[in-house]
Amino acid sequence: MPDNFIRRHFVSGVSMVKISIIMPLYNAAKYLEESLKCIQQQTFTDYELICINDASLDATLRILEEFAQEDHRIRIYSNKKRSGAAYSRNYGMKKADGVYLTFLDGDDVFDEEMLECAYKAAEKYYTDVVIYEQKHVLSKEIHHKQQVFHGEKFRDRYCKSVFEVKDHMPQEFLIWPSGPTSKLYKRIFIEENKLEFQNLSCANDLYFSCMVLMLSKRIIMLDDSRVMVYARDHDEPSRISSNRDPMCSFEAFLHIAEELQKRNKFMDLYQHYYYKFYNAVVSALIQCKTEEKQRAFYYFMQNEGIDRISAIGGEYYKALDEYIKTLVDQFKTRDYNSKWFVKQEQGLNMWLNQKPLSAAVINLFQQYEKQQKTIGIWGAGANGVSLLKFCKANNLHIDMMIDKDKKKQGCILEGYQVKAPEEIGDILQVIIISARYIYKSVLEELSGQNIEVIDINQFLWIY
DSSP, rough: TTTHHHHEEETTTEESOOOOOOESSHHHHHHHHHHHHHHOOOOOOOOEEEEEEESSSSSHHHHHHHHHHHOEEEEEEEOOOOHHHHHHHHHHHHHHHSSEEOOOOOOOEEETTHHHHHHHHHHHHSSSEEOEEEEEEGGGTSSOBBBBBOOOHHHHHHHHHBBGGGSSOGGGGGGGGSSSSEEEHHHHHHHHHTOOOOOOOOOHHHHHHHHHHHHSSSSOOOOOOBBBBEEEEEEEEEEEEOOOOOHHHHHHHHHHHHHHTTOOOOOHHHHHHHHHHHHHHHHHHHHHHHHHHHHHHHHHHHIIIIIHHHHHHHHHHHOOOHHHHHHHHHHHSSSSGHHHHHOSSSSSHHHTEEEEEEEEHHHHHHHHHHTTOEEEEESSHHHHHHHHHHHHHHTTTOEEEEEOOTTTTTOOOTTTEEOOOOGOOSSEEEEEEOOOTTHHHHHTTTTTSOHHHHEEHHTTHHH
């Protein structure tokens, strides 16, 4: 049992509330009542709900006050001027009395057993962090209960005993749910490591979320297939995410590197850091709303950004795994106009050639074949071709090849004609996504259809 176990539960002999839920709110009235009711319906009741009203202009404060009149666990604080989610979350942490912390947003919906399951796991394993599943869903589907399949090897690796990031491969960093709302944190761990959210216009939770995992010595994933947090996808004009600045991701990772160096942690984590950095920057590029912003950020990375990031690593950057270094160096060696970062030409083929992983993919397809389920592959790029060739070489049956790009539709790949999404109809029961970063958009495209969707890139690390 860790030395600070007793300290987690008592301060000066006074028992503390078990969990502090911190909720930053700006113009959240549209969905706030729904979210507050979901919290009140939790099977776990020993919590406080700290609501920070960030100078909202709508009915957010009125709704909070109405709920607080009936529920003493709700504590309301108001910023005098709009200060952003990072400031609000940091303020909420300072006001929290709980043994554990979690962060929830005012437009999301939570499984009614989320707090109970996470708390039991935290107490059983004496964790710094408990991770549970979060899923982005459309508003009309936010109350549809969902599960995430985890194979026995995944559960043995992450759910049966505590682990540290440094003891796992860099690629595994991507399969643990990111963001602050998919975790329960030990408050003393957060305070002792002086972790706060970074004051950026967007991606302000990136530093906090990465550092939490990188510094934790006792992490566990909840051994539960249920999705515990349903994050609502919608396009509100006031939302920061509608106009994301990719430079915020760069600034976050610059800060992460500096802090890892300062805390003498870079030596153990530099492989994980650069792999996570590469994927975060590529994601930021893809999310750019305009060609102008995307091009400007790419040339910044090519002419300055990579040099600054690699300089921080020094000798560690030179010692990077060859595959990871090749990924990062593409910003220096490849032209923007090739749009290689969208095509994601590397990756899948390498993993399919590794025997344990290839065997898992073969087993996946064979299981569906035994169940007589029809299977399609979505994505006709380099990864899609690699997966098709793999299936052909291993006598795995495919019923359809799909791509949203009209230029690819009608082309013949390994004997399959590429179809448009609207041609799926009721033909397919399973779709395997070959391209990266399109899982969410594919779900939106298939909204309302009873089709199981699997991202093969993620599956390779959770079989």
